[in-house]
Amino acid sequence: MAAPDNNILRPVRCIIKLGGSSATEKDKFETINESLLSTTAKQLKEAFVISSDKQQPTMDWSRGSNCDQASFLPEDSPTSEFQLDFNPFVVVHGAGSYGHFQASKGRVNRGDLAEDYVKAGFVATRISVTKLNHEIVRAFARECIPAVGVSPFSAGWSTRNRMLDRENTPHVQRLVQAGLLPVLHGDAVLDSVQGCAILSGDVIVRQLAQTLKPSYVVFLTNVPGVYDRPPSDQNAVLLKEIAVADGTWKIIDPPEIERGMKVQTTVAAHDTTGGMETKIAEAASIASCGIPVLVVETGSRHALEALKGSPLTSREDWVGTLIRQAGSEELEH
């Protein structure tokens, strides 16, 4: 019986933020976007799992899966069907149409857990976001990705005045080293000052990235990348490459866009809307640590390229936004 290789730290290849609207039907209360989620699961498998050519069976052996529980693993050849290895990665997802209604109605981010309606909203929010986490873990497991749900609330993550205070990255690191895929999510957590708060998935990604130091981070969103104005504006221009330094960022590509535009990269943990502002601030914060960030549309072929890390070396025909630290040769072309 082999012990896990605790002494050999496997580097984390990628941390992925799966936007809430990329896994759910954002306007339909607690509804999974099954086809988009399934596409993402398949892309994760293609990008990270190193396996034999043969069909891998599901790891979801629960009711409602296609698994025939009675005959799943043949007793006489228990190891024959599984042959997998993968480059370590971590997924953090948002809430989409899960959790937002409850958090808003219960005023969870305003705290005051001693108020019973806030407490009710807190309980209801957690029920909703953990249900989504469960569905996402199952979707990954069906693609033979060894996904395990890790609720930040359960793992002891908490805030202080809505800013991340207590975290538990070492535990995530242990799970990665054990060959598992930790799947975290934006969550309702305790707050040491105001009682409770919302901890956004974007903040969790930044924290994990700073500690686990992945080769790159991918934000899977419902738009093709970062624009110079709201993407709904018909004049909006996709920013292909952005360089970040000292809390400012420069648009490198397209070059005709105003250079030197300053964007605050301070963390807006209280942005519970999942809006672009928090996302960009967190992405810039990650990039300023030297970890490139790719922002791309979920489910597209560009998403698959991003998950593979290909745009880091060549962005020909790639549609998305690369955010990276200023100063590298790559950026200053």
Add this chain to the structure above:
Amino acid sequence: MAAPDNNILRPVRCIIKLGGSSATEKDKFETINESLLSTTAKQLKEAFVISSDKQQPTMDWSRGSNCDQASFLPEDSPTSEFQLDFNPFVVVHGAGSYGHFQASKGRVNRGDLAEDYVKAGFVATRISVTKLNHEIVRAFARECIPAVGVSPFSAGWSTRNRMLDRENTPHVQRLVQAGLLPVLHGDAVLDSVQGCAILSGDVIVRQLAQTLKPSYVVFLTNVPGVYDRPPSDQNAVLLKEIAVADGTWKIIDPPEIERGMKVQTTVAAHDTTGGMETKIAEAASIASCGIPVLVVETGSRHALEALKGSPLTSREDWVGTLIRQAGSEELEH
């Protein structure tokens, strides 16, 4: 906006082990025993929640609940519907018809997470037990109990050679102090020697009891209490009172049963069957710390009495087993 009273530690009144077969149909794959679970939720509310007479609304605001999401909390009087306070308690549940099949088929308790079929079993087990946890939390929330799921795996609990090694009771304590009901469960966890293992709910209860020092512990089971032989044996006699000291136990009531019968109280963490042996060993271990343990049949009126702690002062007409430390006046009558 009031901060939670972090400085005033509220004593934990009770820790409850909800047996897997008390919440699920043990012989039907992944099936909740809805009526028994609902009865237990109502009993928990009656035993611990101190509230006004008026109907409390549900805290389950998710799809499939009876909650009308659009009109749930009236904006003009957000606090009017909730008025609750409760004596702090903690629930730990078993797996029943969730998790056991997957853990057994995937040989999770034999470890070796590097084997892909064990890893698949590990992932499948966690999917199944977290689904049960989710359903139990929702059932409690529907009774306006502020329940929050805490998976031991996510919270960083782990084993070493199948024995509890790393735990996270301080986090459970924080949740209790925040006025929430933590709901933990038997789980598949990492094992620092063999890769992975099953951490039974009974072991978790013992660990929590030793640290949180509740006034009493209740084991809700599918039989009326502890017997001198398997309850299926028609000559089986219900043991009403047992005194524990120095790893041995004495049957106090009924007095005609052999005194001085010795039972090992060492912890059998590898007993994944949820059998009586682990349960009794853990109960004896808790009792020997001076914390009385009540073993009682789930859903019965005796269960409600046990949850209220009434059998600690009077056991007239009560059917169940009291296990407590030897030497007290109460025991030596």
